Amino acid sequence: xxxxxPDVLIIGGxxxxxxxxxxxSCRGARVLVIDKGQIGHGCSYGNAGWVTPCFAxxxxxxxxxxxxxxxxxxxxxxxxxxxxxxxSLAKWLWRFLRSMTRRQMLASVDALVELSKLxxxxxxxxxxxxxxxxxxxxxxxLMLAQSSSSMTAAVEEMxxxxxxxxxxxxISASEVSTLEPAVRADSILGGVFYPNEAHVEPLxxxxxxxxxxxGNGAIAQPNTEVLDFVGDNGIVRSVLTNRGEISAGxxxxxxxxxxxxxxxxxxxxxxxxxxxxxxxxxxxxxxxPSVPIMLVDxxxxxxxxxxxLRIAGTLELVDLDExxxxxxxxxxxxxxxxxxxxxxxxxxTEIWRGMRPCTPDGVPVISLAPRFSNLYIAAGHQMLxxxxxxxxxxxxxxxxTGSTPCVDPEPFRAGRFN
Numbered sequence: 001x002x003x004x005x006p007d008v009l010i011i012g013g014x015x016x017x018x019x020x021x022x023x024x025s026c027r028g029a030r031v032l033v034i035d036k037g038q039i040g041h042g043c044s045y046g047n048a049g050w051v052t053p054c055f056a057x058x059x060x061x062x063x064x065x066x067x068x069x070x071x072x073x074x075x076x077x078x079x080x081x082x083x084x085x086x087x088s089l090a091k092w093l094w095r096f097l098r099s100m101t102r103r104q105m106l107a108s109v110d111a112l113v114e115l116s117k118l119x120x121x122x123x124x125x126x127x128x129x130x131x132x133x134x135x136x137x138x139x140x141x142l143m144l145a146q147s148s149s150s151m152t153a154a155v156e157e158m159x160x161x162x163x164x165x166x167x168x169x170x171i172s173a174s175e176v177s178t179l180e181p182a183v184r185a186d187s188i189l190g191g192v193f194y195p196n197e198a199h200v201e202p203l204x205x206x207x208x209x210x211x212x213x214x215g216n217g218a219i220a221q222p223n224t225e226v227l228d229f230v231g232d233n234g235i236v237r238s239v240l241t242n243r244g245e246i247s248a249g250x251x252x253x254x255x256x257x258x259x260x261x262x263x264x265x266x267x268x269x270x271x272x273x274x275x276x277x278x279x280x281x282x283x284x285x286x287x288x289p290s291v292p293i294m295l296v297d298x299x300x301x302x303x304x305x306x307x308x309l310r311i312a313g314t315l316e317l318v319d320l321d322e323x324x325x326x327x328x329x330x331x332x333x334x335x336x337x338x339x340x341x342x343x344x345x346x347x348x349t350e351i352w353r354g355m356r357p358c359t360p361d362g363v364p365v366i367s368l369a370p371r372f373s374n375l376y377i378a379a380g381h382q383m384l385x386x387x388x389x390x391x392x393x394x395x396x397x398x399x400x401t402g403s404t405p406c407v408d409p410e411p412f413r414a415g416r417f418n
Contacts, residue, residue: 006032006219008400009239009248011226011262012255013037014044015202015386016378018209019393020252025216027401032248033210033218034241036225036258040206043256043385046279046352048301048312049205050292051123051387052141052197053116053166057157058108058362059275059315059382060099079299081317089319092273095360095417106160108363111411112384113164118391118407120198126208126390134208135201135306139291142180144191144339150296151189158192168194182287187339191296199292199303202386209393226255229266236266236375250374250400257320257355259379268369271417272380274320274355278328279312281305281350285341298335308349311336315356315383324353358382359417366395366412376400377414 008024010017013035021031033039059079081093099108127136145151158168171193177185179193210220221243228240238247253259260272288309293302300313313332316325329351336342359365359380369375378396381388391407398405 006030006248008032008250008252009034009246010252010254011239012253012259012379013039013206013210013220013222014042014254014256015040015206015209015389016256016381016392017252017254018206018213019389020254020378020396021213021218021220021393022209022216023393023397024400025213025218027397029401031213031218032246033213033220034224034226034246035222038222039210039220040203043354043356044206045203046312046354047202047277047383047386048279048292048303048310049135049199049202049386050141050197050301050303051116051120051200052194052292053113053120053387054141054158054161054168054194054197055294055387056109056112056116056161056384058099058105058112059358060096060360060362061105062100062102064100079315079317089273092271092360095271099361104361107411108361109160110164111363111408112388113161113166114407115388115391115395116384117165118394119388122390122394123198123200130208134204136198137200138196138198140193140195141197141292141294142176142191142193143294143296144176144183144188146188146295146297146338148189151191154192154296166194167196168192180289180291180293182285182289182341183293183339197292200386201305205386226262231266231372234371234373236372250376252376252378252396252400253369254378256379256385257357259357259377263369263377266369266372266375268371269417270365270377270379270414271360273317273358273360275358275382276316276318276321276353277312277356277383278314278332279310279352279354280329280332280348281308281310282342282346282348284309285343287341289340293339295335295339300332300335302336302340309342317358320355322353322355324351356383356385361416363411364388364392365414366392366399367409367414368399370414370418
């Protein structure tokens with residue numbers, strides 16, 4: 001490993017790391033990507049696969065305080081915060097609550113929509129150059145409401161993103177049936193359709209980005225766990241791994257939910273909490289939807305695939321607890337069954353859970369690390385990692401190479417938490 005001596009070492013082989021490796025390799029950098037497991041098999045593996053600028057709301061939203069308290073008492077709620085005695089959790093929750101202001105929300109939406117729109121454009125361009133390589137499909141996204149309060153919320157979000165260039169259409173229940181016959185019209189009040197949104201296959205996307213980077217000379221090394229860092233005078237000299245010591249000119253920390261613990265080894269405080277999400281793969285029902293669907297009330301995401309259906313959702317803020325709560329899986333399946341002809345006991349071919357890296361303000365950290373001149377952080381994308389990955393990769397490459405940033409880097413700076 002030490003013989004590689006890369007210009008840039010990227011810690012984390014998920015979507016963010018892969019996109020950063022591709023962008024940096026395009027600019028002539030010698031890149032090494034390492035991951036403690038298999039490349040692309042962390043949080044990037046089982047997400048819904050959406051590239052949807054309309055879905056750019058930060059986790060803390062105005063009015064969520066009361067909801068959060070109620071949800072803490074309900075392990076089946078869309079957002080579950082596991083109560084425990086932890087100073088770091090208390091501090092994270094305090095910052096989370098302070099971010100539930102309209103001013104903070106609008107600033108976050110601005111940043112997330114901009115990064116998402118850039119990412120969508122890059123994904124579209126990649127698909128043009130390699131049709132079908134990673135399952136890119138731009139058929140739109142359907143947000144469905146089953147209560148008046150959720151319908152109101154969906155329309156408000158539509159107006160928010162419309163002001164930022166994301167087109168959405170309010171539609172009635174009968175219009176939903178015309179647009180998507182697989183949905184039972186009697187189970188919903190209506191919804192919002194975003195015609196320009198897209199979806200991809202997550203693992204295929206990571207592999208495609210890694211292949212592109214490899215074509216430029218980048219190397220991807222799985223099963224390489226970071227144990228510690230060697231640093232002094234504001235420079236990270238090397239990274240100690242289970243497979244030897246690696247020296248690099250610059251380092252990008254893109255390890256998802258593990259970024260906070262790794263940063264702590266250098267006394268860098270990144271307020272990161274892992275949010276566990278689930279995905280279930282089942283055979284396609286008799287009437288399979290043609291476009292991705294979000295159930296607004298239940299926060300369940302449904303994505304059609306070539307030969308199956310992916311049902312994903314929930315967020316358990318439980319830090320790095322990777323156990324599977326089967327009641328969560330059951331709740332997701334019940335939610336999908338309210339609108340689609342999913343059998344009561346479907347043949348589940350895969351149950352996945354992954355750790356989504358969540359910052360308390362819902363905006364990722366993409367910046368130079370505090371106190372170090374050669375360490376960059378690209379983590380904390382909550383549920384929008386795939387959606388913003390290619391834009392994040394471009395911003396990382398801009399920062400590392402000293403180029404003009406593709407988007408305003410200010411909302412993503414690490415120092416905002418100091």
